[in-house]
Each structure stands twice: as structure tokens, then as C-alpha cells.
Amino acid sequence: MRIPLEQPRNWSGLLGWGLVVSVVIMASALMGAIAALVVPTSPLVQPSGRENRQQGQFGYELTRPVNLMLLGVDRDPELADDSPDLLEGRSDTILAVRFDTGGQRVNVLSVPRDTEVDLGDFGWGKLNEANYLGGVALMQASLEALLKEVEFDRYVRLNTQGLVELVDVLGGIEVWVPYPMSYRDRTQELTIELDAGWQRLTGEMAQQFSRYRQGPYGDIGRVQRQQMLLQALRDRLTSPTVFPRIPAILRILQNDIDTNLSIPEMLALASFALEIDRDDLRMALLPGDFSDGQDTGMSYWRVDEAAGDRLVDQFFQASDQGEFIDDVRQQTAFGREESPEGDRSYSNNPLPVQPRIALQNATTDPQAVERMAAYLEELGYEDIYVSDDWGTVHRQTSIIVQTGDYTAAERLRSDLGFGDLEPLSTGDIGSDLTIRIGLDVDRLFREGIGNRE
Incomplete structure (x- = not known):
């Protein structure tokens, strides 16, 4: 059977990084001093034994990688603020997060809410119905x-309405809005004007x-915007100016969160989260495509199992030496072998299959894309296409890791000799990697980087 679904009435949004940091900072500020004395430690953490070198040192550290399930739950507007059912709604933000102690990074996998899954006794349906x-x-x-292969150690559920208030308490967040957004739905009492x-x-x-869905990628575009919001919220929450606002953050979240994290675990996650570099927060979208809905009357996000398995391996495998992927047979863009039927599988001697690269112009030079395409072809790349221009000018060229294949992205950057890696899935949805061309390419090409002998 398939489950008849209702359209969610509320929004999903700023969960992931901002939620983790806000929760753990809140807990550490209020209870860190007493936790070490009265709360038994868990097998996930241990006393750090280190001096408070940074604001992230709260007395505990992780003993191993931790997998966290993060859910942003729609609030039913008809429920009272003290209702026990506030966190029993549909989960429109679904994130699988790994705190990778070996690689010193946090990997965030966004799972589209419309992903088709087996819901056990309830039959097949959309993942956001499970909660x-x-x-x-x-x-x-x-x-x-x-x-x-992923097993979650802990979970966090948050009523997304609390994050509306959180953004206001933080004084707002800075985000690039790629195009004008205007939409009105009287039945949902929704008006969007940006x-x-x-x-x-x-x-x-x-x-x-976060709620806008009328863009070129529909609901997947909304997932991309969630990642943009997460990054902006993470930048704001890690600012020292946030600490005086902790009591206000506590007041907002105390009724909107449900978790099985202990206080020491929160403190250890805080220490870890605040110590990693900004570029070591890596986000990706679980790869797949929407079904046409002809068979079921409803469109589902159907996961590309081969690509999804490889991405999960990259994000959730052990990383004791701090390397993301060492085995070429585990790469998603390079090291693949294509069978005559188009099936991609690994062999002992994999044939190199190149990533699908989208070019996006973020300069004032209409010839920048042509020059970049010619340069890539000179380097031996073949699967290249042109995407829509970006809406603003960028100074630096960036390589957007659309499908989470950081090994392919790093190899491309090495081949190019320039480019900043963007650990997001905000590029062209049909690409493995998106090159957002910045103003720096003009100088680089004038210096002859695209005219090698």
C-alpha cells in the first residue's frame, strides 16, 4: 500500500549545524560546571583533560565518531505551545550528520523529504511521514x-518555529537570494516576497x-537553500558576539527540542564543532531523481542506489588518518567502470570516468565560460556543459561539490591550479561538480594559464 499524504503546512529550514551549535552551547553555558561532578559520562565522551584554549573547550571530548539524526518537525498551528504533540508532526528537514573525529570534520547529508522508503507496517511512502x-x-x-550501513548514536528533533525566533534573537543572518521570490497561497496562509x-x-x-518551491529545482531547490541557510547560521552562531544571547536562545529552545543526548555529550559535540575549520563542515544531497508520478499519482525522490551508497561510504566511513577517500574504487566521479548496459560498478582495474561538470558564469565577461570550457578540454575533461549564469559577481572561482565527491573536486582543483572548494550541494543539480567562474579567471587567463604547450 502507499500512504495518502497531506501537504505540510509549515516550513522546514535552519536545522543542522545551527541547531547542533546552539543546543550544545546553550547546554554548556548553563550546566557545564556541574556536569563533570554529577552526571555520569557516556561511552561516546571522556573528560578532555585539556585547558580551555578556545571557547569550544567545555571539559569533554568525543572518544569516537558520532552519527546524529537531526529532524526539523513541522508544527501544527492548532496545537498549544505546551502540547506534548508539538514534535510528532512531519519531518521536513532530515539530516544525517557525522562528527568525524578521525578526519576532524562534520559531514552533513541532506535527505529530501519526499524520498521513497519502506515504512514497515505502514507500507511504502515518503520519509517525512515516518516521524x-x-x-x-x-x-x-x-x-x-x-x-x-549507517547506525545513529543519538537524535535531535526540533520544532522549526523555534528557529524563526532564533534567527531574530541572533540579529538576522546574511544570505544571498539568487533571484526574486514572490508567491502567495491563501489556503496555506503563505506569502513570500524576497x-x-x-x-x-x-x-x-x-x-x-526556506519554504519557496517555485524555483527551477522545486523541492530540491529548497534543500539547496536550506544548506545556504545552515552555512549562514553556522557562521553567525560561532561568532563571539552570540554568547551574551545564550539565555535568550535557551528560552526559545527549551520547549521546542527533544533529544537523547546527555549533557556531557552535548559539551563534547560543542568542543568538536567549534574547533573545526569552516571548510570542514561538508554538506551534500542524497543523489537521486524525482519519479514522474504516473504509476502512483504522486512524485517521489528515488535514490540513485549506486551513487548514494558511494556517498554514504565517503561521509560515514572511518577516517582515522584524516583522509577522505584513499581507494580509487570508492570514488564517485573518477575510478568508475561503465558496463555496456550503463551500469557503474567497480573492478580491480577501474577505468577512469570523468565527472559531469557544469560551468556557471559569475563574472561580467560573457566569454569566461568559453575560455573555461576550452581549458578543461585541454586538461582532458570531456563531460562539460553550461548552466545558467549566477546572479552576482564573484571575485574567486569556486568548485561546488554537488554530489559530495570531494576526491574528484580536489583532483579538479589540482588540475586547474585554482578554485575554492564549496562544501555544499548548491550547484547545478545535474552535475557532479559545478565550477562557478569568478573574476580571478581573467587575470589567470591573461597570465597564460589556459595556453599551455
Whole structure:
């Protein structure tokens, strides 16, 4: 059977990094001093034994990698603020997060809410129904079955309305709005009006940015915007100016969060989260495509199992030496072998299959894309296409790791000799990697980088 679904009435949004940091900072500020004395430690953490060198040192550290399931739960507007059912709604933000102690990074895998999954006794349906139908237990079982080798150590559920207030308490967040967003739905009491360009978003504006679905990628575009919001919220939450606002953050979140994290675990996650570099927060979208809905009358996100398995291996495998992927047979863009039927599988001597690269112009020079394409072809890359121009000028060229293949991205950057890696899935949805061409290419090409002998 398939489950008849309702359209969610609320928004999903700023969960991931911002939620983790805000929760753990909140806990550490209020209870860190007493935790070491009265709370038994867990097997996930140990006393750090280190001096407070940074603001992230809260007395505990992780003993091993930790997998966290993060859910942003829609709030039913008809429920009272003190209702026990506030966190039993549909989970429109679904993130699988790994705190990788070996690689010193945090990997965030965004799972589209419309992903088709087996919901056990409830039949096949969309993943965002799992929390509504069976609570945390069904959601965790469904997500673990989808991701196969991943087992979650802990979970966090947050009512997304609390994050609207959180953004306001933080004084807003700065986000690039790629195009004007205007939409009105009287039945959902939803009005969206946002101008293009850099904006300091209030909580209400962030809600609009997250809910907008009329862009070129529909609901997947919304997932991309969530990642943009997560990065902006992470930057804001790690600012020292946030610490005086901790009591206000606590007041907002105390009724909107459910977790099985202990206080020492929160403190250890805080220490880890605040010590990693900004570029070591890596985000990717679980690869797949929307079904046409002709068979079921409803469109689902159907996961590309081969690509999804490889991405999960990259994000959740052990990383004791701090290397992301060493085995060429585990790469998603290079090191693949194509069978005559188009099936991609690994062999002992894999044939190199290049990544699909989208070119996106973020300069004022209409010839920049042509020159970049010619340079890539000179380097031996073949699967190249041109995407829509980016809406603003960038000084630096960036390589967007659309499908989470950082090995391929790093190899491309090495071949190019320039480019900043962007650990997001905000590029062209049909690409493995998106090169967003910046103004720096003009100088580089004038110096002859694209005219090698």
C-alpha cells in the first residue's frame, strides 16, 4: 500500500549545524560546571583533560565518531505551545550528520523529504511521514534502512518555529537570494516576497526563503537553500558576539527540542564543532531523481542506489588518518567502470570516468565560460556543459561539490591550479561538480594559464 499524504503546512529550514551549535552551547553555558561532578559520562565522551584554549573547550571530548539524526518537525498551528504533540508532526528537514573525529570534520547529508522508503507496517511512502506515523523509532529505522550501513548514536528533533525566533534573537543572518521570490497561497496562509541579492534575513524572511518551491529545482531547490541557510547560521552562531544571547536562545529552545543526548555529550559535540575549520563542515544531497508520478499519482525522490551508497561510504566511513577517500574504487566521479548496459560498478582495474561538470558564469565577461570550457578540454575533461549564469559577481572561482565527491573536486582543483572548494550541494543539480567562474579567471587567463604547450 502507499500512504495518502497531506501537504505540510509549515516550513522546514535552519536545522543542522545551527541547531547542533546552539543546543550544545546553550547546554554548556548553563550546566557545564556541574556536569563533570554529577552526571555520569557516556561511552561516546571522556573528560578532555585539556585547558580551555578556545571557547569550544567545555571539559569533554568525543572518544569516537558520532552519527546524529537531526529532524526539523513541522508544527501544527492548532496545537498549544505546551502540547506534548508539538514534535510528532512531519519531518521536513532530515539530516544525517557525522562528527568525524578521525578526519576532524562534520559531514552533513541532506535527505529530501519526499524520498521513497519502506515504512514497515505502514507500507511504502515518503520519509517525512515516518516521524508522524511512528515517532523517532520509525524515523530512525527508516533512515538507517535507507542509508544501509549507517547506525545513529543519538537524535535531535526540533520544532522549526523555534528557529524563526532564533534567527531574530541572533540579529538576522546574511544570505544571498539568487533571484526574486514572490508567491502567495491563501489556503496555506503563505506569502513570500524576497528581493534578489545579499539580504540580512529576519526569522520570517528566512522562513520564506526556506519554504519557496517555485524555483527551477522545486523541492530540491529548497534543500539547496536550506544548506545556504545552515552555512549562514553556522557562521553567525560561532561568532563571539552570540554568547551574551545564550539565555535568550535557551528560552526559545527549551520547549521546542527533544533529544537523547546527555549533557556531557552535548559539551563534547560543542568542543568538536567549534574547533573545526569552516571548510570542514561538508554538506551534500542524497543523489537521486524525482519519479514522474504516473504509476502512483504522486512524485517521489528515488535514490540513485549506486551513487548514494558511494556517498554514504565517503561521509560515514572511518577516517582515522584524516583522509577522505584513499581507494580509487570508492570514488564517485573518477575510478568508475561503465558496463555496456550503463551500469557503474567497480573492478580491480577501474577505468577512469570523468565527472559531469557544469560551468556557471559569475563574472561580467560573457566569454569566461568559453575560455573555461576550452581549458578543461585541454586538461582532458570531456563531460562539460553550461548552466545558467549566477546572479552576482564573484571575485574567486569556486568548485561546488554537488554530489559530495570531494576526491574528484580536489583532483579538479589540482588540475586547474585554482578554485575554492564549496562544501555544499548548491550547484547545478545535474552535475557532479559545478565550477562557478569568478573574476580571478581573467587575470589567470591573461597570465597564460589556459595556453599551455
